[in-house]
Amino acid sequence: MRRDTIYDRDLDRNPANHQPLTPLGYLDRAARVFPDQVAVIHGSLRRSYAELYARCRRLASALAAHGIGRGDTVAVLLANTPAMIECHYGVPMAGAVLNTLNTRLDAAALAFCLAHGEAKVLVVDREFSGIAREALAQAGRSLLVIDDDDPEYAGAGEALGTCDYEAFLAKGDPEHDWAMPDDEWDAISLNYTSGTTGDPKGVVYHHRGAALLSLGNVVTGALGQHPVYLWTLPMFHCNGWCFPWTLSIVAGTHVCLRQVRAGAMYALMAEHGVTHLCGAPIVMQLLINASDAERRPLPHRVAFFTAAAPPPEAVLAGMREAGFAVTHLYGLTESYGPAVVNAWHAEWDDLPADAQAAKKARQGVRYPVLEGLDVRDPETLESVPADGKTMGEVMMRGNVVMRGYLKNPASTEAAFRGGWFHTGDLGVKHADGYVQLKDRSKDIIISGGENISSIEVEDALFKHPAVAAAAVVAKPDDKWGETPCAFVELKEGASADADDLIRWCRGRLAAYKMPRTIVFGELPKTSTGKVQKYLLRERARAGSEQES
Template sequence: MDSSIFEQDLPKTQANHVALSPLTFIERSASIYPDYPAVVHGDVRRNWAETWERCRRLASALEKRGVKPGETVAAMLPNVPAMFEAHFGVPLAGCVLNTLNIRLDVDAIAYMLEHGEAQAVLVDPEFAEVIEEAVSRLAIKPLVIDVADSLYEGDARRIGELEYEALLAEGDPDYAYRLPENEWQAISLNYTSGTTGKPKGVVYHHRGAYLNAVSNILEWAMPHHPIYLWTLPMFHCNGWCFPWTIAANAGVSVCLRRVDPKKIMNLIADEKVTHFSGAPIVLNGLVNLPGEDKRDFDHPVKVTTAGAAPPASVISGVEKMGIDVTHVYGLTEVYGPVTVCAWREGWNELPMEERATLKSRQGVRYHMLEALCIADPNTLEPVPKDGQTVGEILMRGNNVMKGYLKNEAATEQALEGGWYHTGDLAVWHADGYIEIKDRSKDIIISGGENISTIEVENAIYSHPAVEEAAVVAKPDEKWGETPCAFVKLKIGYGEVTEADIIEHCREHLARFKAPKTVIFSELPKTSTGKIQKFVLREEARKS
């Protein structure tokens, strides 16, 4: 077929086609608003010109140190300025940023560094011991860079070849940075727990990061120069793409080493924070602050929450404090949140409890998500919008991952039939809003973090007294969900208590993955011997 007249003599050129990348956001903000504040961390106050220079220095220094385009640079950092800068400096050198979950143990971190082939690692002193042990297990040692932080109150022992500020001093402030030749190029690598217990490396591309960053602005109606508090870990889905969002909007990143409800309240009041994000546990912490720790503020404050569905009581409690809640939903595989409980004006007339119930739904697709549906995962036939029929949440669009690193089979399975299969089960309401009912995967979301039930079960099974074990999610007002273990003990082994099992798990896992509840019982099974976890989930809810 002959091409259309609109395809003749109208080629793509440098003048009319550029690969989308969120790296252009920081260049723009630094050129237009160089003297506007960009980063706040204790006494540290930097503007956009200074931040832009530091990011270029980082890119230049990594290149001088031999890190090549397409190679991985890992970061084991809390929400400190260096973590924000890494989201620009690393990809400016053409490299891929791998933000590591600071709550994970040595085994998991060592696996990620090896699997992702990290050539350099930025490490905060709080996590020096974990990184030191993890690196010792690697055949090829990455360049280790210590990132000092004056707000860290513990032992500032250094394990790296040099310190971060010294590295930046090696870099060129006028570095001729790289934008990607192709927007499909990887910008970051994020590991997520899988039902097998092995972390899977989710690869993001520049186009998806660009679009989801912009989508964050649209969904929140975020004004120019927002003041954003980092209650959400930047290691989680690259902070839901908010480092790039804040750069696009020339906002302020108010850093926070760890979630502390009282500190959050003080920063909201003192720094005039306008926006923050986090799991329901963050909101719950604010609601349950003692009266003397709560602060009055007279400026608008908005929060997005995601993870386990927030209880309506928590939403209403936060809104009574004057903080407007937006409920979003997403997964690591889709750059963080991609659906939003978009608010309708008519709902404002409803009682607060009813409004909170509506806000607890996962909602409708982001502007930049191409399609969202609830369907039979095998036939891909959409379910009726009756609020009753359960199907799997499927997604399609530019903000779906490239795939899983070095895992072709898992990538094909996740993207089968032209849809990303989330593994989450939901209903579709008549107004088009979705509401999650259960998880077909057995992942537990506790405090916004994923926990593999199989990984926890393996730890329990390693106890010599255990014959059978199964782990399910137990609803928890504070954490959203916590692991609940059902254990059958071997006959004649002697006394084993709930505390014994929990302590055993803490010795083999990161502490947050250990079960909070242990129930000793027979495990219900199907005729083929498969444990009936749906029965256990119901028992866990009642316990």
């Protein structure tokens, strides 16, 4: 029972002392304080913060005039373009919910998202008009389709609909008096998970979490005023880790980029003095392996935030040499993107390169705006000992965890069982409290009753000088239950055979962890550079069936 105290009387919330947390106000502030600061660069286009804000208000106003309001879903199928940034503000300024669709999905998956999210509007870039047409046909929904014809896109594709993005904006009011959300718990965006297992799940973000993760990005990234940010991370991925909103806090410049190519990245970094960029390991590979013709000298050390997989030692060395400072982040769609950081200790700079890489490979510690991070027994929810060995499930709790899965109370309840968000990632807690992933629950290999971390086997393979990438999955085995099956991509011009790699792993891995099968070839990857292990698992299973 709560005791009434002197502080519980006559000190209530009112509009003067309580306002909903939302990232939308950050843009209003940037446009008023730094109206002439360059907000968006795209090809030869330059837009100031005053212009960006006016366009976002036009968008909100035009959507409202079309009857779009609180809780309506506005889907977009866009590259990293100015329109994509504008939708991050204009859509929620209308009270609506932004659903950024993954441009690499097939028509059936897109149709599922449009139908499940009950989208009332679709904004589509001409590049994706073909797949969008198919998806719309399959979704069987009548919705407003708005075509964006980006001048920087010269490829194929037709306008789909009845409404052009620029014409739509022209109808809007640049001084539109948009409203703050009724409640900071209101939805701001909807992000579908990749759906490697079953139908995609619709992750719902709220204004409070988006506002806080954006502050967390500034603090964790030590952004300073007016950073210049290169858009290598797709904005359809966790709302670009909330960076579309983050940059307004510090009046930074968005440098748009439709396609992640080494030459274009170096050119934009050099031309605009880029200070920060984010990306999966595949982006680092591109930067390191760029040809001399593609490379340009960097204006200063550039901060690179990576996630999705621990950066290997060779990649870290290559990035350092190329002029980047790499920070390793970790998170999921359910945590607004990164909510965990490999917080670096200055004294680790004195360690040998391999020991530094080992430190850097750990996912790390919570963002200051994530209230809880732990490794726990997935059944009992007991915290595992911080011994660097005992495996458990990585769990989070706090204000940068999603509201839940849209129209999926069973999955939501399972994800939040016991008051913690269950990430599905397995890991350990080191003596210093840093968390390290050992595997996805479904990626663990159980051989002869022993658990094998596929990441550990991949690490051993990756250290071989000829190996460009490696992915290890379970292969069904009559005797052992499962055995590790390795898929290996070799570096261009390098050669190695299965025996070479087996020899290499000996002494690096316990006998039971040794890969029993090695398959060479290019690895299937998602648009964000994640290896699609479910495809490899299918291949391994098929191979096993052929054998038996």
